[in-house]
Amino acid sequence: MTPVFPDEEIARTIPLDEIDVSKPDLYVREAAHPYFARLRKEAPVHYCRESAYGPYWSITKFSDIVAIDTNHKVFSSDVSNGSFVLDDATLNPINGGISLPNFLGMDPPKHDAHRLAVSPIVATENLNRMEPLIRQRTQKVLDELPIGETFNWVDRVSIELTTMMLATLFDFPFEDRRKLTRWSDVVTASPGTGVIDTWEQREQELRECEAYFKDLYAQRARIAPTGDLVSMLAHSPVMQELGSEEFLGTIVLLIVGGNDTTRSSMSGSALANHLFPAEFAKVKANPALINSLVPEIVRWQTPIAHMRRTAIEDIEFQGKKIRKGDKVAMWYLSGNRDEDVIDRPHDFIADRPRARHHLSFGFGIHRCLGNRLAELQIRVLWEEALKRFSQVEVVGEMVRVPSNLIHGFIDIPVRLHR
Amino acid sequence: MPKVIYITHDGAEHVVDVPVGLSAMEGAVQNAIPGIDGDCGGAAACGTCHVFVDQAWIAKAGTPGSTIEKEMLELTDNVAPNSRLSCQIKLTAELDGLVLRMPLGQH
Numbered sequence: 464m465t466p467v468f469p470d471e472e473i474a475r476t477i478p479l480d481e482i483d484v485s486k487p488d489l490y491v492r493e494a495a496h497p498y499f500a501r502l503r504k505e506a507p508v509h510y511c512r513e514s515a516y517g518p519y520w521s522i523t524k525f526s527d528i529v530a531i532d533t534n535h536k537v538f539s540s541d542v543s544n545g546s547f548v549l550d551d552a553t554l555n556p557i558n559g560g561i562s563l564p565n566f567l568g569m570d571p572p573k574h575d576a577h578r579l580a581v582s583p584i585v586a587t588e589n590l591n592r593m594e595p596l597i598r599q600r601t602q603k604v605l606d607e608l609p610i611g612e613t614f615n616w617v618d619r620v621s622i623e624l625t626t627m628m629l630a631t632l633f634d635f636p637f638e639d640r641r642k643l644t645r646w647s648d649v650v651t652a653s654p655g656t657g658v659i660d661t662w663e664q665r666e667q668e669l670r671e672c673e674a675y676f677k678d679l680y681a682q683r684a685r686i687a688p689t690g691d692l693v694s695m696l697a698h699s700p701v702m703q704e705l706g707s708e709e710f711l712g713t714i715v716l717l718i719v720g721g722n723d724t725t726r727s728s729m730s731g732s733a734l735a736n737h738l739f740p741a742e743f744a745k746v747k748a749n750p751a752l753i754n755s756l757v758p759e760i761v762r763w764q765t766p767i768a769h770m771r772r773t774a775i776e777d778i779e780f781q782g783k784k785i786r787k788g789d790k791v792a793m794w795y796l797s798g799n800r801d802e803d804v805i806d807r808p809h810d811f812i813a814d815r816p817r818a819r820h821h822l823s824f825g826f827g828i829h830r831c832l833g834n835r836l837a838e839l840q841i842r843v844l845w846e847e848a849l850k851r852f853s854q855v856e857v858v859g860e861m862v863r864v865p866s867n868l869i870h871g872f873i874d875i876p877v878r879l880h881r
Numbered sequence: 882m883p884k885v886i887y888i889t890h891d892g893a894e895h896v897v898d899v900p901v902g903l904s905a906m907e908g909a910v911q912n913a914i915p916g917i918d919g920d921c922g923g924a925a926a927c928g929t930c931h932v933f934v935d936q937a938w939i940a941k942a943g944t945p946g947s948t949i950e951k952e953m954l955e956l957t958d959n960v961a962p963n964s965r966l967s968c969q970i971k972l973t974a975e976l977d978g979l980v981l982r983m984p985l986g987q988h
Binding site: 529532533571575578579582583585586587588590817819820821824826827828830834835 | 918919920921922924926927928929949952953955956958959984985986987988
């Protein structure tokens with residue numbers, strides 16, 4: 464069954480130049496898809512003159528997104544030119560935000576050096592080493608879930624599994640691990656959306672994060688490398704130059720990148736199971752299909768709705784004149800529903816041919832660093848879940864994250880069937 | 882059709898005929914050879930079709946061409962002087978017998 468979205472009628476009739484797909488309300492109601500469908504068809508490179516984030520371009524077709532994402536010489540991620548998310552306040556000291564510079568917000572060559580300093584954590588060898596631990600924890604989390612009782616899948620499964628993983632990657636004190644979840648939520652929050660009340664509160668909580676990680680850093684710096692991310696930062700020659708702001712910026716990048724994203728994919732997979740049970744039955748009958756099920760989950764959910772670039776020179780793109788300084792949003796959530804590239808894009812198809820061909824990880828030099836770890840965690844989750852449950856049934860109203868960046872859930876009330 | 886010999890990290894050899902004009906990545910993906918993913922579909926934009934060109938073939942197939950291929954290889958695990966993104970190796974008659982080895986994993 465193909466999901467039906469709110470706002471179909473409004474999206475069809477609203478004047479094109481009044482469409483603003485950045486409104487968080489659209490994501491709370493999962494109502495952005497009809498607007499994206501209209502833009503893909505009628506204005507694939509679309510200029511929104513007024514929004515809460517100022518004027519910005521929307522890129523909504525799959526192939527256009529690849530073109531922008533791989534042209535980092537014109538479409539910069541560097542914090543000195545802007546930001547890599549639409550809302551400048553998320554990472555810059557603007558409108559109440561604080562400065563959180565990190566390598567996702569850098570252009571080469573500094574980007575490359577910083578990225579390479581931490582990338583060994585998610586290299587194949589390391590993932591192979593971590594798989595037994597991930598499996599053991601997943602089995603325990605699933606075994607402790609109640610059967611036939613309503614509970615929040617996001618909290619008990621998605622958050623629990625991804626937060627444990629993140630604690631392991633940092634070698635973070637395990638009993639304090641929900642602090643990571645909290646900081647992850649705080650980074651991408653703005654006042655009035657339920658996570659924080661004021662910008663001052665956000666800054667204060669992020670300073671606590673900084674102090675906590677500075678302690679860990681000092682401990683790891685005193686001992687030989689231990690293989691975790693904090694130790695890597697403490698011992699990497701290129702990371703010695705990190706100032707206080709870059710330290711916190713890098714930490715929060717690793718927290719959000721390693722937490723919110725896989726959390727949202729795991730949450731989305733519960734909804735997919737509810738809406739498309741026959742697709743999961745296919746995988747139960749033919750376990751090899753896990754190899755396409757996992758990327759299909761990541762595509763169908765698209766945990767990061769957009770990434771933004773800033774044009775650093777005038778350029779003509781698909782007949783539109785994008786000017787130096789313009790904000791350009793690549794809507795991965797739209798590109799992953801582009802009918803020209805993806806057949807029946809709103810449907811969840813477990814054995815989708817070429818399922819790996821999706822935009823959720825981005826393309827080019829800023830492509831998701833932890834993509835293979837994310838896939839491993841989701842694979843283990845469903846290998847183990849399919850052994851235990853016949854269905855995850857969504858039994859109540861879901862609550863979605865009010866964000867045009869984090870495409871995820873706060874609450875998915877479910878009941879498990881054996 | 883040129884023959885391409887793909888050798889996976891554990892040493893298994895897969896010999897397939899790949900039509901002239903296709904890329905070595907497409908040859909692997911279309912023949913379901915494990916170890917090459919090609920997530921981006923051939924734009925040198927993801928780094929998941931990384932291969933090591935056999936020493937004997939370096940002159941003919943061993944040099945990264947485009948800027949993006951070089952940039953992506955710089956961010957890839959375990960790169961070597963003979964590393965290429967196989968989506969950027971277009972098969973020609975001259976490459977009949979090409980030997981490509983795969984890394985432990987694509988990332």
